[in-house]
Amino acid sequence: MTTKQFKAESKRLLEMMVNSIYSQREIFLRELISNSSDAIDKIYYKALTDEALSFDKDNYYITVEANKETRTLKISDTGIGMTKEDLENNLGTIAQSGSLAFKSETELKDGHDIIGQFGVGFYSAFMVADVVTVISKALGREEAYKWESKGADGYEIVPIEKDSVGTEIILSIKENTEEDSYDEFLEEYRLQAIIKKYSDFIRYPIKMDVTNSQLKEGSEDEYEEVTEEQTINSMVPIWRKNKSELSDEDYENFYAEKHYGFDKPLKHIHISVDGTVRYNAILFIPENMPFNYYSKEYEKGLELYSNGVLIMDKCADLLPDYFSFVKGMVDSEDLSLNISREILQHDRQLKVIAKNIQKKVKNELKSLLKNDREKYEAFYKSFGTQLKYGVYSEYGAHKELLQDLLMFYSSKEKKMVTLDEYVSRMPEDQKYIYYATGESPERIEKLPQTELVLDKGFEILYFTEDIDEFAAKMLMTYKEKEFKSVSSGDLGIEADEAETNTDEEKQENKDLFEKMKEILADKVKDVRASKRLKSHPVCLSTEGDVTIEMEKVLSAMPDNQNVKADKVLEINVNHDVFESLKAAFDKDEEKVRLYTNLLYNQALLIEGLEIQDPVEFTNDICKVMA
Ligand code: ADP
Numbered sequence: 194m195t196t197k198q199f200k201a202e203s204k205r206l207l208e209m210m211v212n213s214i215y216s217q218r219e220i221f222l223r224e225l226i227s228n229s230s231d232a233i234d235k236i237y238y239k240a241l242t243d244e245a246l247s248f249d250k251d252n253y254y255i256t257v258e259a260n261k262e263t264r265t266l267k268i269s270d271t272g273i274g275m276t277k278e279d280l281e282n283n284l285g286t287i288a289q290s291g292s293l294a295f296k297s298e299t300e301l302k303d304g305h306d307i308i309g310q311f312g313v314g315f316y317s318a319f320m321v322a323d324v325v326t327v328i329s330k331a332l333g334r335e336e337a338y339k340w341e342s343k344g345a346d347g348y349e350i351v352p353i354e355k356d357s358v359g360t361e362i363i364l365s366i367k368e369n370t371e372e373d374s375y376d377e378f379l380e381e382y383r384l385q386a387i388i389k390k391y392s393d394f395i396r397y398p399i400k401m402d403v404t405n406s407q408l409k410e411g412s413e414d415e416y417e418e419v420t421e422e423q424t425i426n427s428m429v430p431i432w433r434k435n436k437s438e439l440s441d442e443d444y445e446n447f448y449a450e451k452h453y454g455f456d457k458p459l460k461h462i463h464i465s466v467d468g469t470v471r472y473n474a475i476l477f478i479p480e481n482m483p484f485n486y487y488s489k490e491y492e493k494g495l496e497l498y499s500n501g502v503l504i505m506d507k508c509a510d511l512l513p514d515y516f517s518f519v520k521g522m523v524d525s526e527d528l529s530l531n532i533s534r535e536i537l538q539h540d541r542q543l544k545v546i547a548k549n550i551q552k553k554v555k556n557e558l559k560s561l562l563k564n565d566r567e568k569y570e571a572f573y574k575s576f577g578t579q580l581k582y583g584v585y586s587e588y589g590a591h592k593e594l595l596q597d598l599l600m601f602y603s604s605k606e607k608k609m610v611t612l613d614e615y616v617s618r619m620p621e622d623q624k625y626i627y628y629a630t631g632e633s634p635e636r637i638e639k640l641p642q643t644e645l646v647l648d649k650g651f652e653i654l655y656f657t658e659d660i661d662e663f664a665a666k667m668l669m670t671y672k673e674k675e676f677k678s679v680s681s682g683d684l685g686i687e688a689d690e691a692e693t694n695t696d697e698e699k700q701e702n703k704d705l706f707e708k709m710k711e712i713l714a715d716k717v718k719d720v721r722a723s724k725r726l727k728s729h730p731v732c733l734s735t736e737g738d739v740t741i742e743m744e745k746v747l748s749a750m751p752d753n754q755n756v757k758a759d760k761v762l763e764i765n766v767n768h769d770v771f772e773s774l775k776a777a778f779d780k781d782e783e784k785v786r787l788y789t790n791l792l793y794n795q796a797l798l799i800e801g802l803e804i805q806d807p808v809e810f811t812n813d814i815c816k817v818m819a
């Protein structure tokens with residue numbers, strides 16, 4: 194008999210499991226029990242559509258048996274079983290996502306994030322066992338097989354006798370080491386506690402022999418040990434329980450057991466509705482972003498149950514895209530069991546539930562923002578971008594719903610603020626909601642365009658993500674206040690009288706600006722004296738709807754249409770540099786050309802735009818220095 198090798202990724206994972214420093218080894222039991230429960234579910238489904246098959250609830254259960262002498266723990270089920278091919282395919286590979294490669298080595302090392310993320314449940318058995326044996330007989334088959342593995346080295350499959358359909362998993366529990374004790378996984382009371390903690394709501398009985406001291410029959414003071422089989426789990430699904438019976442820990446355990454995420458949820462929402470459409474739901478707002486959240490791979494959706502039976506893993510129709518981060522499940526008595534995906538899409542009941550869920554999630558986020566700012570900001574850090582996409586998508590159809598959930602970094606508060614907070618402290622003479630775009634608050638702070646607005650004492654919102662400005666354009670206004678880029682032509686701020694130039698100067702400047710515009714040709718739409726610059730010599734502003742930031746974002750898109758912002762070169766006429774320009778005007782055409790190009794290129798650099806000819810630019814600087 195040759196030993197087969199695991200697929201490469203599985204092998205790595207197995208090594209990790211074997212040498213696991215994962216603190217909660219006990220979860221292996223949760224994983225194996227949940228697999229057994231899935232296997233029974235599969236028979237249940239089959240019986241729904243297969244006339245020849247009947248599902249008698251009494252025949253379906255899971256047993257847990259510990260044997261201290263042989264140091265083995267056996268988990269058996271009467272589920273659908275596995276064929277030889279199933280054993281090979283399901284237990285020899287981590288087939289599902291193959292995305293283990295996504296994770297960095299360091300993340301892999303502690304194993305913490307891994308469990309459950311890739312459907313690696315079964316492998317967790319190797320955290321407590323040196324040998325794992327699986328004996329299984331598939332429904333409708335005569336033959337049974339034994340799969341056995343000592344870990345990363347590989348596995349063997351051989352034929353074996355087995356009377357009934359189902360699966361037995363036999364774990365040879367590891368010997369204790371100096372650091373670790375494994376004995377606990379053979380202790381009745383400990384196993385009972387683990388089952389209660391993680392698998393209480395499993396819908397099928399989990400049976401185990403339990404030994405109790407009982408008064409001997411006919412005796413008044415003599416006790417005897419009596420062993421009898423008991424069902425350990427209550428079998429009531431958590432979503433059917435009363436909120437008041439449940440603790441945060443119960444919800445957290447459910448979240449982990451369901452593999453909704455490997456973080457702790459920030460918030461849970463337990464819904465029980467008994468209206469025209471009856472349903473129960475448990476929803477979670479995760480704290481951390483799934484590693485593939487902003488990629489195509491990420492699939493949104495909630496688990497959908499019909500009267501306690503899972504009918505769909507990820508029902509996408511239950512969640513709008515802007516709330517795609519929500520995890521959880523919905524159980525409704527009013528949905529038919531063998532409903533198809535296509536029919537489901539048009540299901541009226543489902544639509545009502547979806548609408549309801551959307552409202553609940555929104556309210557929950559709102560109350561989090563109001564009552565637990567720290568948590569909300571943690572949430573926003575992970576999923577704020579998605580909310581902003583939500584504002585922008587579908588031509589702004591959801592902006593009303595989402596605008597109060599948005600946050601941006603504030604020049605005044607030096608932290609994230611809401612639009613409501615911004616607007617409510619606007620001074621009377623401030624017309625607009627000002628924003629500035631850039632890579633980071635540090636970079637934006639240095640932008641010359643912010644000077645005038647900040648000098649006026651007005652607050653600026655810092656837009657540091659590509660989507661920000663697009664979302665603001667879609668919003669247009671918030672509480673009737675228009676959004677205004679600090680780089681836009683008209684800032685709506687009165688220039689100081691004392692600083693306006695005399696008519697004579699204006700005429701003189703006009704000719705100079707004309708000249709500069711001619712030099713820059715189609716690179717800028719206009720050259721003019723700046724009202725917003727205080728200490729910097731130059732900056733770019735824009736006219737019209739397209740800002741420089743938008744030009745950058747749009748040109749980075751694959752099918753960019755070469756959309757350009759109408760740029761205006763603004764010159765600080767109170768700056769020394771302007772004196773030099775004036776002095777050169779009419780006398781030294783070459784110098785005016787040199788200065789103009791230098792100033793223009795400087796303005797580009799400040800905006801984070803590319804200089805067309807860097808060599809020429811450095812040569813120009815040298816000319817000035819020489
Ligand atoms: P997941 O449960 O997420 O699919 P696991 O690693 O826990 O991943 O299990 C891998 C696969 O092995 C399961 O999808 C199932 O097909 C099969 N399997 C595991 N345990 C059993 C069992 N007790 N009965 C039938 N099939 C099982």
Ligand code: MG
Nearest residue numbers: 224228314315
């Ligand atoms: Mg599993």
